[in-house]
Amino acid sequence: MIRSSENGHLDEHRFEADLTLRRLQPRLEEVWQHTTIDDAKRHEFELRLAEHWRPLFSLLFRLYGTRYDFFFHVEQVLRTAAKAWADRADDLCQQDRRRLNDPDWFQSENVVGGALYVDLFSENLNKAREHVGYFQDLGLTYLHLMPLFAVRPGDNDGGYAISNYRSVDPRLGTIEDLRLLARDLREAGICLVLDFVFNHTADDHQWAQRAQAGNREYQEFYYLYPDRVMPDRYERTLREIFPSVRRGNFSWHDGMQQWVWTTFNSFQWDLKYSNPAVFHAMLEELLFIANMGVDILRLDAVAFIWKELGTSCENLPQAHLLIQAFNHLARLAAPGLLFKSEAIVHPDEVVKYISPEECQISYNPTLMALLWESLATRKVDLLTKTLEHRHRLPENTAWVNYLRCHDDIGWTFDDDDARAIGLNAYDHRQFLNKFYTGQFPGSFARGIPFQENHQTGDMRISGTMASLAGLEQAVEENDPHKMELAVRRMMHLHGITLSIGGIPLLYLGEEWGMLNDYDFVNDPAKAGDSRWIHRPKMKWEFLAELDAPVDAGSGSIRKRIFEATRRMIALRKTIPALAGQSMELIRTDNAHVLGYLRANEGNRLIVLANFSEQPQRLDGNLLRTVGMGRFFEDLIGHKTFATSEDVNLEPYQIVWLKRV
Ligand code: GLC
Ligand code: GLC
Secondary structure, three states, rough: OOOOOOHHHHHHHHHHHHHHHHHHHHHHHHHHHHEEEOHHHHHHHHHHHHHHHHHHHHHHHHHHHOOOOHOOOOOOHHHHHHHHHHHHHHHHHHHHHHHHOOOOHOOOOOOEEEEOOOOHOOHEEEEEEEOOHHHHHOOEEEEEEOOOEEEEOOOOHHHHEEEEEEEEOOOOHHHHHHHHHHHHHHHHHOEEEEEEEEEEOOOOOOOHHHHHHHHHHHOOOOOOOOOHHHHHHHHHHOOOOOOOOOOEHHHOOOOOEEEEOOOOOOOOEOOOOOOOOHHHHHHHHHHHHOOOOOEEHHHHOOOHOOOOOOOOOOOHHHHHHHHHHHHHHHHHOOOOOEEEEEEOOOHHHHHHHOOOOOOEOOOOHHHHHHHHHHHHHHHOOHHHHHHHHOOOOOOOOEEEEEEEEOOOOOOOHHHHHHOOOOOOHHHHHHHHHHOOOOOOOOOOOOEEEEEEEEEOOOOEOOOHHHHHHHHHHHHHOOEEEEEEEHHHHHHHHHHHHHHOOOOOEEEEEEHOOOOOOHHHHHHOOOOOHHHHHOOOOOOOOOOHOOOOOOOHHHHHHHHHHHHHHHHHHHOOOOOHHHHEEEEEEOOOOOOOOEEEEEEOOOOOEEEEEEEOOOEEEOOOHHHHHOOOOOOOEEEOOOOOOEEOOOOOOOOOEEEEEEEE
16 A cells, blocks of 8 residues: 555654554553553553554654654653643543544634733733633633743743743732633633743743753753854844844853844744754643643744754744644643644745644634735735635644734735736735835825834734724724724624634734724833734723713724624624635625635535725626525625625625525
């Protein structure tokens, strides 16, 4: 039988894998004997080991097989996984079993996500527990809490410079508070999503401190160089992620008299995964976090975790092997856990992280960027061209569809996709940057530049959803017509992420149409990073506006946005056709209207979305063939459409059509 190359690798190391496992059996026994695990639970692990061992071994072999101490590391890794499973709490194990029986649990139409900063939203973890009802009321079943672990003092990149993965930032609470919040969320049917910031630690993490103190073992945890020889050789092929903070990818450390690899800020030290001790140390942190009751781990900055001279050091094959190895270990020790990939890179590379064996879910940065692109151009050609060949994913995986998050917007579409519809990608990105920073004549957007690179002309965009969609300008000009259009744009975008296939993810604050917060410049730890403009503090007084009469000034706009958002989320959950990932584009013969069909187990829904502020028309017959019916009801606006007539869409209208 001929096997695929993947399985070929698997087979190549099969005999060594089996032999090693036999040799390790007594070590495994030792682990069990030091815990209180019962026979049944132990048996479950052994069954899963039978399934995952060979591929895991093969991955580790390809990463570290040339090391003299390879078998020592393999043993450590296996023991750590076994110990984590033995320690895993009963309720989590029960949930694991349910998910193993229902591997598509996250594909349900009931899954709707939200992301927030604990401090900005509710001060601390204990207060967040008081808001579980708010999340439920909004309809969330998935909650991503931005990094909440102990961080270095001063600038910590919004929590992404972690100094200890096992303790919570004391300003937010304790590990115990986190455990309690996780439990409350679980009881409320809400999954907890936390970051696994594994590309780098803060410069004051214990490992980094030991390295600074001269400890050789820990100096091997990072990429350190005594002079510019290697850094310069690497720099030839590297890009700069935060060029306005610091040029290049290395930072000089006075104490050590060494250059440190720092892809992001100079205080975020990249971990050296070519050292298997780093892999093992981070596995321990991963499984510790998983056992706190985390359902989904957001793997931060996946693209950067492996470096190789002469390459861009992004998206290297070994990065995939590494994540796959982590994934097999998670299947063993915390099988209900999902990995979510954060790869904000070229679309060809984004999909490579997505498979049941690697990351089961992934941000969809291409869709995000192209929805904003279509809003600016009022045309759906690039969006359609891209969706045609880029939306489909392997079985048992899903996109996470979002509009804004705590990061900037980068125009990560494919240049060839752009060329195919007659666009010059460079010029088009320049146009989008101008448009979203409000410099293009007639633009409704109020974004600001992020990491403008004058050398390359590259720039990304910061700003909240509402400010980018025109609400800030409209409110400032006190223009009711512009306000109307801005609200429609927002609901239009939500209408797509809630229906296009995958997990919709709100960035909290969107439900109130929160505007840019320009105050960040007054905080020296934030002033240099314009992403803080779209990280505003929640204002709980907004809730009172829900009871206020409709004409209560700007409060009424917020009320309208909140209620419309909540209604649309609730509506999604009543539509079985919205489960899963399959999506087929529909020909609309109208340059401004996106159309697609969602089908799932005999249920169908047609979505039409008008990206322009002009009314649009399309031939009703186009629906007939895909929907195989004559009458359709719009579940959002409750209007009936007949395929024998023209379908008329109002400015920015989105319809979810069901056959009647
Ligand atoms: C991720 C985060 C971003 C952070 C970076 C470095 O991309 O989303 O906020 O700056 O990683 O950790
Ligand atoms: C880059 C990185 C991404 C990170 C972002 C932060 O786009 O690819 O991982 O989130 O920078 O701005």
